Amino acid sequence: MFAQYYFIVHLNYGLRASAVCLSLSFGCMFLCELGYILASKVYKETWSGFKLNSALSNWSIFFKLGIPGVLMVALEEWCFEMMTLMAGTLGSVTLGAQAIVFQIQSIIYMVPLGLFTAVNIRVGQRLGAFDPVGARYVYFTALTIISIVALFTGLPVVLLRHYIPYMFTSDEEVCSLASQLLPMLLLFQFLEGFAVSTF
Structure with a gap:
């Protein structure tokens, strides 16, 4: 940076x-x-070295699990890119406001992202240990924590929505439109948190 x-x-x-x-x-x-x-x-502890036969075996399982994950992440990124391209056709004010909202979203999303990753790892560990009850407990505990984190990361943006856009520009029209859009990030934080925790 x-x-x-x-x-x-x-x-x-x-x-x-x-x-x-x-x-x-x-x-x-x-x-x-x-x-x-x-x-x-x-x-x-977990890797005994590179073995060509082992490296080239069981790829079907890898692709069966990997391709849906890649498509899910790619689809999300493609939607964000399409949204940016479409905002560009609506004029400079809309594009400016969308750019501000997108930047703020990217910043506040980073806060819970580590939590989401940890949840997925813990659920995977519990399932790998053949403990579905423990996995379920971890998941529902995580939903509560994710709700709290979403509130603490999204609420300040809503409360400061009339001031945050001025960190990016002094254009009154862009700031006004951005301040109208920023409250939607609170809902986005909740929905994105629940979506990511179900990966």
């Missing part, structure tokens, strides 16, 4: 700098994860 700001604002490299910085940040994340795995040796 700081690199993007520096390259775009101070060095005036424009939009290309944003793409380069994003790619570099993904590369850094990969290197950090790889460094952690190699330094901590966590793989030694």
Whole structure:
């Protein structure tokens, strides 16, 4: 984020700098994860090394589980992209307001995302241990926690809806429209939380 700001604002490299910085940040994340795995040796308990026959077996199960997950995530991303493209046809004010709402949504979604991931892992662990009652308990406990997290991340946006848009622009029309749209994020947080927790 700081690199993007520096390259775009101070060095005036424009939009290309944003793409380069994003790619570099993904590369850094990969290197950090790889460094952690190699330094901590966590793989030694579960991985005995690369075996070509094992790597090429049971792919049907992998694809049976993986393809629906990929399609689900891709469909969500495609819908967001189509929404942005359609907003662009409605004029600059609508596009500006939609961009503000989308950025705020992306930020507040990051808060519960880790929780959603943890819930899915815990449910998977319980099911893997042949404990469906424990998995059900984890799931329903998570729904309660997700509701609380959605409230605490979405409610401030609703309460500050007349001020948040001015962090992005001084255009009164864009800010007015964005402030009308921001309350919908509270409902979005709840519905997205429940949807993600059922992955």
